[in-house]
Structures are given as C-alpha cells and as structure tokens.
Amino acid sequence: MTKPDVKEQIIDFMANQGMRITVQRQAIVEAAFNTEEHYTAENLLERARKIDQSVSRATVYRTLPVLVKTGLLRELDLGKNEMYYDPNYASHPNHNHIICTDCDKIVEFDDYCLDVRESFIANNLGFRPVTVKLRIEATCTQFAKTGACSRKNS
Template identity: 45%
Template sequence: MTTTDTQTGDIRETFKDFLASKGLRVTNQRLAIFDAAYGNSDHFTAEDLLEHAREIDDSVSRATVYRALPILTESGLIREVDVGKDYKFYMANKNATTFQAQVICLDCDKIYEIDAPFMEWYGKTVADKLGLNVESQRLQVSARCGGDPNSACQRGGKTS
C-alpha cells in the first residue's frame, strides 16, 4: 500500500500545524524538505534529503535541512534510524501501523523495516513491572548476508 496524494496532503497539513504550534514559520524550504522526505520510499541520509529537496526548491540550504530534521523527527512524521555510523538515516512514517524494527546488513548498509508489534507490548510490560513509563524503544538487528547469494543483501552474498 502506498501513500496517496491525498494522504500526503493531509500529512503536509499536519506538518504545517506542527510548525505553527512550535511558533515556527511555514516556509517554502521547509515544505520542500517535507515533500522530499515523503517522496522518498526508502531510508535516506541528510545529504540524500538535501539533494531531493533541491530538486523541488533549489534555494534549500544544507543548514536548513539539518535544522529541519529534528523538527520533522519531533513531529513524528519521520523517524531517525541510528546505525552506529558517523551519520544517521531517516525514513518517513508512512503507513506504519505497528512498531517497526530494523535489520541492518553490515555488508551493504541496507536497512530492512520489519513489523514487530510484540515490541510495543514488551516494552510497556517491562516498564510497568519496574514502575517506569516508556519514553522510547527500538529493536535493531545487525546481520550479515553470510555469503548466501540468495539473501536479500544488495551485495548478493559477496563479502568483499
């Protein structure tokens, strides 16, 4: 299922409302960054986002992208995926109805999103037993394709 133009328009309005609630201006550059993020069907870096946003509005600066990413993340419209490198990946929260876990291929850096609805329950259960409130949680699995040419790894099982 893909996000329709109507859904994206509704989400764009949600982003505008979020900006207003934070006392931030709705600018063409911020909207171009939003459109670039939601136009991307895969994970992206800040530099990828800059490239795509500039295709929409060539006045978008690198600084504007780096300032917009925490705003988009705080709004819940995109999520940050930290894979333990010098940079982070991001992904638009499209059609995510359950908790998402990530499986990261260490050979090609591909990130696979996997539905993991049990994790929300597990996190809440563990926190409740300790008398705590869950602020955030994540499940990340780092894996290698193991030399299997039939694996989902983009390198097709090649390790060098």
C-alpha cells in the first residue's frame, strides 16, 4: 500500500532542506513507505534497489536520518543488533510493539486503556507524556504448543 501524501511531505521536507530530489532518493522514499513492515537499513537498501538499481548503500544511510527527522518514519530499538525503521507512525501514532522471541515477528497493537494509563501516571507525577515506547518481548503460545509459529512468514 502506498501513501502518496506521506511521500509528498517527505519530498517537500527534503527540498526545504536544500537536498536534491534525485531518482535514487525518490526510490528510497518510495521503498520506505510502500510497506507496513518494520525494516533495517539493509532491508531498505534491497527494496530501494528493486525500484532503482543505482541506489547506493551510502545514499540509504545518509537519507534515513532525514526521513527520521520528518517524524514520519521512526527509528526503533527492538533490542536487536540493528536499528529498525517503522513507517506506520504516520497512520498509527500511538502504537506499540510485541516482539516474538521465537520467530522475531513484530506485532503492532494500539490500546486505548494503555494510552489513558500512561497519561494518568505522567500527570500524577507532574508530567505530560511526549513519546511512549512500549516494547513487549514475548514467547508465542502457539509456538509453545505446536513447535511452529504461523506468524513467522507473514
């Protein structure tokens, strides 16, 4: 699924930063937002190259922080060796993650009660929450029962 409005905002942002909107950068922006999966810089490079073969690793690594600066892409520390990038905050600004320790699948969830609790806790302590990152690392019950995880390849 593509989100043209997000891509347009990013391209505008880059132009305002004085960056040249090359076909390579356009391919990176396209690849960054044509998925709802969470990805690493290397994943992004691979997918951007499917759009434009001339995309270089250096350009991906230089462009990623710019995308993060727009606030439309978030850098995620999932407790793995590499940083992950999440294109879904533009559509789901308050979502959280469960990471399956059996199959590495990342599952997103939104929970209104959790949002209310977070605000309540912060307010009680004299704060207003700005960002909340909840990361639940979990084993999957299906894997424990059957030895296989149906989420693995989805």
